[in-house]
Amino acid sequence: xxxAPSKLYQDDVSLVVALLDTNPFFWAAASLxxxxxxxxxxxxxxxxxxxxxxxxxxxxxxxxxxCGYIFDSGDGNASGNSNAVCSEIIKKLExxxxxxxxxxxxxxxxxxxxxxxxxxxxxxxxxxxxIQRIFRSGTRHPQPRILCLQGSPDGPEQYVAVMNxxxxxxxxxxxxxxxxxxxxxxxxxxxxxxxxxxxxxxxxQLDGLFQFLAAVFATDLHSRNFxxxxxxxxVDFRASCFCHKKTIDMGYVCSVCLSIFCKYHKKxxxxxSEFNQAAPDSTIPDQKH
Amino acid sequence: MPxxxxxxxxxxxxVAALPAAxxxxxxxxxxxxxxxxxxLPPLAKKxxxxxxxxxxxxxxxxxxxxxxxxxxxxxxxAIDRLLQLRVFMEVNDRKKEPSYKMNQKxxxxxxxxxxxxxxxxxxxxxxxxxxxxxxxGELETYAMEQWECFLLQLINSSQxxxxxxFSSSMMRAFQRGLLxxxxxxxxxxxxxxxxxxxxxxxxxxxxxxxxxxxxxxEERGMDPTDLISFLLELSFHTLGEAYSVNTxxxxxxxxxxxxxxxxxxxxxxxxxxxxFMPTKxxxxxxxxxxxxxxxxxxxxxxxTNFRMYAYSTxxxxxxxxxxxxxxxxxxxxxxxxxxxxxxxYNAFENGITAEQIVSFLQQNAHPxxxxxxxxxxxxxxxxxxxxxxxxxxxxxxxxxxxxDFPSKDLFEACCDFARDYGCLLWQDTKKMRLIVKGELHQQxxxxxxxxx
Numbered sequence: 166x167x168x169a170p171s172k173l174y175q176d177d178v179s180l181v182v183a184l185l186d187t188n189p190f191f192w193a194a195a196s197l198x199x200x201x202x203x204x205x206x207x208x209x210x211x212x213x214x215x216x217x218x219x220x221x222x223x224x225x226x227x228x229x230x231x232c233g234y235i236f237d238s239g240d241g242n243a244s245g246n247s248n249a250v251c252s253e254i255i256k257k258l259e260x261x262x263x264x265x266x267x268x269x270x271x272x273x274x275x276x277x278x279x280x281x282x283x284x285x286x287x288x289x290x291x292x293x294x295x296i297q298r299i300f301r302s303g304t305r306h307p308q309p310r311i312l313c314l315q316g317s318p319d320g321p322e323q324y325v326a327v328m329n330x331x332x333x334x335x336x337x338x339x340x341x342x343x344x345x346x347x348x349x350x351x352x353x354x355x356x357x358x359x360x361x362x363x364x365x366x367x368x369x370q371l372d373g374l375f376q377f378l379a380a381v382f383a384t385d386l387h388s389r390n391f392x393x394x395x396x397x398x399x400v401d402f403r404a405s406c407f408c409h410k411k412t413i414d415m416g417y418v419c420s421v422c423l424s425i426f427c428k429y430h431k432k433x434x435x436x437x438s439e440f441n442q443a444a445p446d447s448t449i450p451d452q453k454h
Numbered sequence: 455m456p457x458x459x460x461x462x463x464x465x466x467x468x469v470a471a472l473p474a475a476x477x478x479x480x481x482x483x484x485x486x487x488x489x490x491x492x493x494l495p496p497l498a499k500k501x502x503x504x505x506x507x508x509x510x511x512x513x514x515x516x517x518x519x520x521x522x523x524x525x526x527x528x529x530x531x532a533i534d535r536l537l538q539l540r541v542f543m544e545v546n547d548r549k550k551e552p553s554y555k556m557n558q559k560x561x562x563x564x565x566x567x568x569x570x571x572x573x574x575x576x577x578x579x580x581x582x583x584x585x586x587x588x589x590x591g592e593l594e595t596y597a598m599e600q601w602e603c604f605l606l607q608l609i610n611s612s613q614x615x616x617x618x619x620f621s622s623s624m625m626r627a628f629q630r631g632l633l634x635x636x637x638x639x640x641x642x643x644x645x646x647x648x649x650x651x652x653x654x655x656x657x658x659x660x661x662x663x664x665x666x667x668x669x670x671x672e673e674r675g676m677d678p679t680d681l682i683s684f685l686l687e688l689s690f691h692t693l694g695e696a697y698s699v700n701t702x703x704x705x706x707x708x709x710x711x712x713x714x715x716x717x718x719x720x721x722x723x724x725x726x727x728x729x730f731m732p733t734k735x736x737x738x739x740x741x742x743x744x745x746x747x748x749x750x751x752x753x754x755x756x757x758t759n760f761r762m763y764a765y766s767t768x769x770x771x772x773x774x775x776x777x778x779x780x781x782x783x784x785x786x787x788x789x790x791x792x793x794x795x796x797x798x799y800n801a802f803e804n805g806i807t808a809e810q811i812v813s814f815l816q817q818n819a820h821p822x823x824x825x826x827x828x829x830x831x832x833x834x835x836x837x838x839x840x841x842x843x844x845x846x847x848x849x850x851x852x853x854x855x856x857x858d859f860p861s862k863d864l865f866e867a868c869c870d871f872a873r874d875y876g877c878l879l880w881q882d883t884k885k886m887r888l889i890v891k892g893e894l895h896q897q898x899x900x901x902x903x904x905x906x
Contacts, residue, residue: 177496208568212506215567216499218492379503388496391525 177385178219180299180307182292183210183314185235187226187262188283191317191347197371202346203258205374206314207251212379214238221307223295226258227288227315228265229281234291235261282320285313285353289330289341296339308386310340310363313354316347321405321412324353331357340364342382346371352401352412359400366395407434466493468665469682470538476679477540484563489686490539491564497525498532502541502556506564511545511555587731590694593720597733600717601656602770604663652774653806653814660735663716680705688718691732699728752818756793758831764789765820777801778811793834798841808842852892853879859886864905871901 185206192199210222224236235257236250289311296309311334331353334341340363343354350367358365368377384392405412406427417426422436432439469477469490480486491502501520505512514533521529533554536542542554588596608625651659664685671678684706691697699707710730714721718736722729753771755763762779764771765788772789775781778801779791801811812835819829828835859865865886872878877891890898 177499211568212503215488215491215564216503376504376507379506383503384500385496388500391497391521391528392500393520393522 177387178217178307179213179385180221180223180296180309181213181312182223182225182295182309183312184225184227184285184288184292185258185314186283186316186346187228187258187265188281188317189262189266190229190281191283195316195347197346197374201372202374203255205378207254209375209378209383210236210238213383216383216385219307223292224254225288225291226261226265227283227285228261228269229283230269231265232284232287232291233261233264281317282323283315283317284323285315285319286323286326286330289313289327289334293330293333293337293339296337300337310342310386312382313341313343313357315343315345315351315354318347318349319351319353322410324405324410325407327353327357331360334361340386342366344368344374344378344382346374350401352403355397355400356402359397364394365397466490466539468668470540472679472682474540478557478559480679480683481540481557481559481563483683483687484567485687485690486683487560487563488567489689490541490560494535494539494541495528495532497521497528498536501532501536502564505542505554505556506561506568508556511553513551513553515551517554587694587696587722588720593694593731593733596720597717597735598768600715601660601735602768604716605652605659605770606773650806650810652777653810655817656735657738660716660718667712676705676708681709684709688713688732688736689738691737693732693734693737696722696729696731699730752820752824754815754818755820755823756815756830756834758833760793760834760837762791762793764791774814777804778806793838795841798838799845802842802845808839811838851879853889854892854895854898856888856890856898857886859888862886864902867905868898868902872898 183206187199192202210224213220213222221239222236223234223238226233226235236254292311296311299306299309331341334357339361341354341357341361342363343351343358343365345351345354345365345367355365357363364381366377366381368374381394384394403412403414404416404425406416407424408426408428408430411427413425413427417429418424419426419433419436419438419440421438422433424433424435426433430440469480472480481490491499494502501517504520517533518526518529533542536554537544541557541560543557545553545555651662654662668678668681668685671681680703699710702710710719710721713719713736714730716735717733719730719732722731753764753766754775755765757763762775764775766772767787772781772784775789775791778797779793780797781789781791783790798808798811802808812830815830815835816828823829856868859868865883865888868888869878869881872888872890872894875894875897877894878888879891880889881887
């Protein structure tokens with residue numbers, strides 16, 4: 166069920182912004198090594214560029230403490246040797262991961278518990294800004310979409326930022342596709358793909374990743390009206406509370422700004438409105454059976 | 455406008471019409487595989503990508519499950535195209551169920567492209583050549599000039615300042631279908647197809663000319679297959695780089711001179727050998743192989759008071775606008791005109807339809823108005839269509855009127871006779887009058903004479 170309105174496109178020129186998860190904590194323990202992963206992703210990028218002369222691909226790396234642009238096919242170096250492009254991507258990824266881990270160590274000081282989730286909100290924002298720049302460049306622009314290759318688990322502290330990015334994408338009518346290469350489903354990305362009208366997929370066999378990517382995620386927005394694409398069985402709509410960033414099913418909602426809290430507060434921290442109701446006796450009302 | 459689309463896509467149809475052996479030989483070159491892939495409809499491209507790494511054939515029924523019910527017609531079109539171009543080959547297994555497999559050479563070429571990346575057909579010349587290379591901007595102006603000169607010569611040979619070096623028989627071959635001389639001592643007039651041709655966008659026009667060029671290639675001793683592969687390769691060269699003529703085969707050398715006249719390449723004389731530089735027209739060739747998604751900047755602003763402002767200096771644009779509007783005056787960078795009833799009636803007489811005019815205006819809308827919805831004001835588009843419909847209000851059929859019938863039976867007999875032949879147009883039983891189509895007149899007279 167498409168819950169987002171989509172523009173009607175007549176041709177298949179696309180701009181794909183791919184967000185690569187480069188969280189070293191995830192990749193160290195993953196079943197598919199990172200180099201193998203790249204062996205699937207880079208031919209996929211080549212195939213996108215092959216399909217149409219005007220297609221553009223942008224790679225953004227999602228680190229643990231930062232995000233960065235890795236590759237932009239519209240950069241000016243015309244076609245060129247793909248081998249050079251491939252090695253350039255790998256080199257830039259290595260530089261990025263090095264910088265990212267330095268930033269991570271620096272802010273944590275003496276190495277408190279390192280973040281195990283990657284900065285999805287940051288890379289989504291980078292992608293949306295890039296696409297907005299493309300929109301403003303003129304009338305003739307390719308159809309944009311965002312592809313998230315995510316492996317690390319969701320960080321509940323990013324809930325607000327990720328939801329804001331998702332709503333911006335919905336308003337700009339940019340579908341967010343998600344391909345989960347990790348072990349667990351991601352509630353954020355399920356919601357993202359559901360709200361923006363993208364495709365959410367967790368491939369069962371990671372050694373066939375290229376085939377999954379080519380079969381599902383290479384579809385341009387025009388053809389999506391005609392092809393049968395995977396639909397998720399159910400969407401995990403759980404939210405995280407704004408005060409402690411815990412994932413919760415039941416909680417308190419501010420009636421003015423709809424912020425979610427797990428414990429009773431006298432005043433809403435987002436909009437400042439005061440709650441006049443008296444505090445309940447216990448924490449959460451117990452279930453009646 | 456289905457007719458125009460057929461003309462533009464015919465190049466790939468021509469490739470598909472090549473005999474199987476020649477087509478397979480064409481697929482030896484990975485550029486042609488790329489170009490063919492890019493020319494496919496979007497659904498077909500997806501299928502190729504999906505089947506690229508599959509070794510065993512896939513049943514047609516399972517492919518049909520990939521599409522939603524809405525997409526079945528597009529699915530059929532895509533599969534037909536793939537079979538036509540021999541990218542997919544049909545394999546019949548023991549159960550007599552059709553299944554499809556990819557062409558071996560095509561598959562291996564594309565697999566190599568994806569894993570190791572594309573290459574260029576030939577290396578550009580090193581930069582220390584003594585001759586000064588034109589910049590990309592100069593190349594573009596050169597290409598546009600050449601192309602316009604060629605087009606102007608095509609439609610009206612008397613108007614050009616300098617003519618291209620095409621022989622008159624070549625020009626006549628190009629003009630066939632576009633121009634015809636109504637009277638011997640009068641200049642040839644554009645036919646309906648000619649007008650449609652002018653209103654197409656540049657890439658479509660280019661492909662039409664190239665198609666004619668290739669069709670007539672055999673008479674001039676050039677193998678069409680070589681020409682096709684050379685043209686497709688040309689689109690993969692880098693814009694702005696010079697390539698040595700020595701790397702071309704004999705056939706290609708002959709073709710280069712003609713292509714230079716069309717504006718596809720610029721021919722230069724280097725220190726020791728000839729050089730050629732592909733222009734934007736050449737590198738965009740494979741973009742336009744498939745449907746018309748025009749990526750050019752428009753130049754026409756249409757106002758709600760039916761005035762038209764075209765920001766262009768090209769004489770060709772002036773001629774095209776003159777087809778359906780009244781050009782009032784021309785300024786150094788602007789052509790001012792008005793869309794009037796007379797000018798439109800003129801256009802309709804010449805066979806241009808309202809839809810073509812409207813889509814020409816919409817596709818070439820100036821960027822300032824292109825973002826507005828609609829880019830051409832509705833009152834203008836509606837009025838153009840209404841004026842066209844005006845011409846259809848009255849339909850004329852040559853016919854004969856029969857009256858003064860002596861008896862009612864004779865009148866009835868005549869009516870039945872005419873009705874049997876499907877030529878009865880009108881009858882008035884009270885006054886016993888009959889109108890019959892003109893072609894039946896002779897037989898009607900014989901019938902009446904027989905009845906008397």
